[in-house]
Amino acid sequence: MSSTLSGTMGGAMSVTAAVQVRDLGKTFTLHNQGGAELAVLHGVSLEVRRGECVALDGPSGAGKSTLLKCIYGNYRTTQGSLIVGEGENAIDLATASARQQMAMRRTTVGYVSQFLRAIPRVSALDIVAEPLMEDANGDPDKLVAARRAAETLLLRLRIPVRLWSVPPATFSGGEQQRINIARGLIRPRPVLLLDEPTASLDADNRITVTAMINEAREQGAAIIGIFHDQRVRDSVATRVVNMADFK
Amino acid sequence: MSEQDQPILRVEALSKRYGDRLAVDQVSFDLWPGEVLAVVGESGSGKTTLLNCASARLLPDSGRVDFLTRHEGVVDVYRLSEAARRLLARTDWGYVHQNPADGLRMDVSAGANVGERLMALGERHYGRIRQEATQWLSRVEMQEDRIDESPATFSGGMRQRLQIARNLVTRPRLVFMDEPTSGLDVSVQAKLLDLLRTLTHQLHLASVIVTHDLAVARLLAHRMMVMKDGRVVEQGLTDQVLDDPQHPYTQLLVSSVLQP
Numbered sequence: 001m002s003s004t005l006s007g008t009m010g011g012a013m014s015v016t017a018a019v020q021v022r023d024l025g026k027t028f029t030l031h032n033q034g035g036a037e038l039a040v041l042h043g044v045s046l047e048v049r050r051g052e053c054v055a056l057d058g059p060s061g062a063g064k065s066t067l068l069k070c071i072y073g074n075y076r077t078t079q080g081s082l083i084v085g086e087g088e089n090a091i092d093l094a095t096a097s098a099r100q101q102m103a104m105r106r107t108t109v110g111y112v113s114q115f116l117r118a119i120p121r122v123s124a125l126d127i128v129a130e131p132l133m134e135d136a137n138g139d140p141d142k143l144v145a146a147r148r149a150a151e152t153l154l155l156r157l158r159i160p161v162r163l164w165s166v167p168p169a170t171f172s173g174g175e176q177q178r179i180n181i182a183r184g185l186i187r188p189r190p191v192l193l194l195d196e197p198t199a200s201l202d203a204d205n206r207i208t209v210t211a212m213i214n215e216a217r218e219q220g221a222a223i224i225g226i227f228h229d230q231r232v233r234d235s236v237a238t239r240v241v242n243m244a245d246f247k
Numbered sequence: 248m249s250e251q252d253q254p255i256l257r258v259e260a261l262s263k264r265y266g267d268r269l270a271v272d273q274v275s276f277d278l279w280p281g282e283v284l285a286v287v288g289e290s291g292s293g294k295t296t297l298l299n300c301a302s303a304r305l306l307p308d309s310g311r312v313d314f315l316t317r318h319e320g321v322v323d324v325y326r327l328s329e330a331a332r333r334l335l336a337r338t339d340w341g342y343v344h345q346n347p348a349d350g351l352r353m354d355v356s357a358g359a360n361v362g363e364r365l366m367a368l369g370e371r372h373y374g375r376i377r378q379e380a381t382q383w384l385s386r387v388e389m390q391e392d393r394i395d396e397s398p399a400t401f402s403g404g405m406r407q408r409l410q411i412a413r414n415l416v417t418r419p420r421l422v423f424m425d426e427p428t429s430g431l432d433v434s435v436q437a438k439l440l441d442l443l444r445t446l447t448h449q450l451h452l453a454s455v456i457v458t459h460d461l462a463v464a465r466l467l468a469h470r471m472m473v474m475k476d477g478r479v480v481e482q483g484l485t486d487q488v489l490d491d492p493q494h495p496y497t498q499l500l501v502s503s504v505l506q507p
Contacts, residue, residue, distance in 0.1 A: 028491075
């Protein structure tokens with residue numbers, strides 16, 4: 001894999017950044033609206049190394065969430081390259097197979113979306129523990145450890161114990177957001193994408209989540225996030241990138 | 248190569264014609280161990296025909312189906328003897344029908360329905376068969392004391408769970424499912440989806456699920472393929488296809504439902 005990559009980049013450069021976005025473009029073609037084209041991203045280039053936290057800035061509609069979704073492989077890119085991971089694990093999302101993208105999500109990239117997608121009948125605790133349970137491959141000790149880790153996170157994020165066994169569909173916005181953050185952070189990954197992780201949180205929880213983001217970065221994660229709250233941004237970002245600079 | 252390094256099922260250029268109509272046109276896909284693939288599309292798109300050709304229930308006009316067996320490497324399914332193919336379908340494969348009555352024997356007890364596949368494998372010890380059947384009934388959340396009742400007395404949801412237990416008792420590694428939840432009430436559907444999600448994961452089952460319900464695909468599948476007029480028009484990670492559909496037909500499908 002690494003040899004193919006250095007080949008495509010002329011061998012001049014090895015992949016040292018955890019995320020390398022080069023001249024990325026994303027255009028939505030709406031076939032059922034007469035083929036209308038929405039060019040959301042154009043000429044986006046960005047490198048993020050481990051231990052960095054880049055805050056994406058710019059007004060709504062500037063493509064911040066779209067960029068995060070492209071890096072997670074949720075949206076497909078229209079132009080450019082998007083190299084995620086380092087060394088042998090590096091893949092270019094513009095050309096990677098579905099199987100490589102699935103492996104990337106398992107090993108390299110975590111994504112905390114703005115809203116939790118609850119699963120009917122699955123408890124808050126299991127939703128949080130699931131990424132670790134997937135790694136457990138049925139090993140009972142690891143399954144117990146996954147649950148323990150989930151409990152620790154739920155306690156830290158002040159989710160009342162009586163809610164742990166309840167599916168989070170009926171939780172408040174702030175509770176759902178904390179479940180989503182816990183699920184996104186339970187398994188440390190080299191790259192972390194955060195879409196407004198503190199938007200619905202009260203002051204205490206905002207401070208807790210800010211601390212968790214900083215811990216993840218200090219442990220070596222490359223973080224790219226959207227933080228509308230100025231205080232949060234100031235306390236987590238090592239660099240601010242304005243989307244307008246790419247236009 | 249270890250099992251993880253090669254597909255468990257490889258379908259190559261399958262085609263099936265009904266008279267003048269090409270129901271499945273040169274469809275190929277790989278399925279990896281533990282992977283759930285959803286095949287979506289409207290009725291008449293060829294998805295059930297594809298499922299039946301891939302699962303050796305319906306002879307395709309052309310194409311090839313390779314399966315990675317437990318002990319004998321990769322076999323070309325349509326080159327196996329009829330007997331070997333039937334044994335495969337009864338042991339290492341499962342097939343869940345939309346209508347449970349098509350996959351169950353309605354004139355024998357629930358326990359006999361589950362035990363039958365074990366007997367086909369040569370198990371003759373009544374106590375062991377009954378014990379296994381009881382375990383599987385509880386695993387699909389059925390009351391164990393209904394083991395001697397006929398499925399004819401069961402609700403639709405219970406019948407579907409029984410059909411799943413009947414399929415899984417031999418620990419297959421690959422299960423084909425044709426609209427497994429579509430005949431059921433919404434609340435019953437949620438329970439069944441949760442069960443399928445848990446079981447496919449716990450048993451590391453590879454599965455091809457045909458469904459017209461995009462929410463089912465979202466919940467169960469790692470990857471999806473969209474079919475129209477017998478052809479695959481789009482495929483990718485499930486959330487990718489649903490959140491950023493590329494093909495006009497997929498865009499129409501996704502925009503036509505309330506919350507995929």
